[in-house]
Amino acid sequence: MVILRSVEANILDTEGTLDLPDKVLAALDVVHAGLHPYTGYQGESVEENTAALLSAVRHPLVDSIVHPDNPAFPVDMEAVVEAAVREGKALEVNNSSFTYTRSGSEENCRRMVRLLAERKGLVAVGSDAHVASFAGEFGEAIEILRETDMAPSSVINYSIERLEEFLARRGKQLRLE
Numbered sequence: 032m033v034i035l036r037s038v039e040a041n042i043l044d045t046e047g048t049l050d051l052p053d054k055v056l057a058a059l060d061v062v063h064a065g066l067h068p069y070t071g072y073q074g075e076s077v078e079e080n081t082a083a084l085l086s087a088v089r090h091p092l093v094d095s096i097v098h099p100d101n102p103a104f105p106v107d108m109e110a111v112v113e114a115a116v117r118e119g120k121a122l123e124v125n126n127s128s129f130t131y132t133r134s135g136s137e138e139n140c141r142r143m144v145r146l147l148a149e150r151k152g153l154v155a156v157g158s159d160a161h162v163a164s165f166a167g168e169f170g171e172a173i174e175i176l177r178e179t180d181m182a183p184s185s186v187i188n189y190s191i192e193r194l195e196e197f198l199a200r201r202g203k204q205l206r207l208e
């Protein structure tokens with residue numbers, strides 16, 4: 032088993048400010064960022080949410096954006112996918128969005144995955160496990176990727192080798208100890 036040093040940082044504003052200093056982010060193997068309720072983020076409109084995600088995508092220390100399909104923070108998905116493809120960042124397909132959180136994500140997720148498949152964008156598959164027994168639960172997420180014929184090579188955590196390759200391209204080296 033490989034345990035990475037990682038974080039799901041909160042995006043706090045439309046400038047993509049994160050709730051951890053760069054010094055901390057730079058010490059991690061993988062940095063995910065996303066919008067969450069009750070974090071102080073004030074954006075309400077599609078324009079503001081999109082600006083927040085685009086800024087986070089451009090943040091040099093961010094590797095992937097978590098659950099960009101969350102209906103609580105609607106975005107211009109085409110713009111988000113385009114930016115992620117341009118910056119070589121991954122967008123997450125979050126398994127728990129289809130089971131017990133963020134209800135209504137599924138349609139947005141299907142659209143996101145279709146756009147990513149068309150544009151050869153990158154996906155990160157997450158179980159978003161809040162308890163240990165849910166770790167590695169990817170069933171629904173994998174189903175959606177299969178429907179869209181997403182190439183395994185586009186999934187950054189398809190294998191440890193694939194992840195190492197992605198991180199190397201991001202100028203990071205996986206420290207397997």
Ligand SMILES: [Zn+2]
Nearest residue numbers: 039065067097
């Ligand atoms: Zn989250």
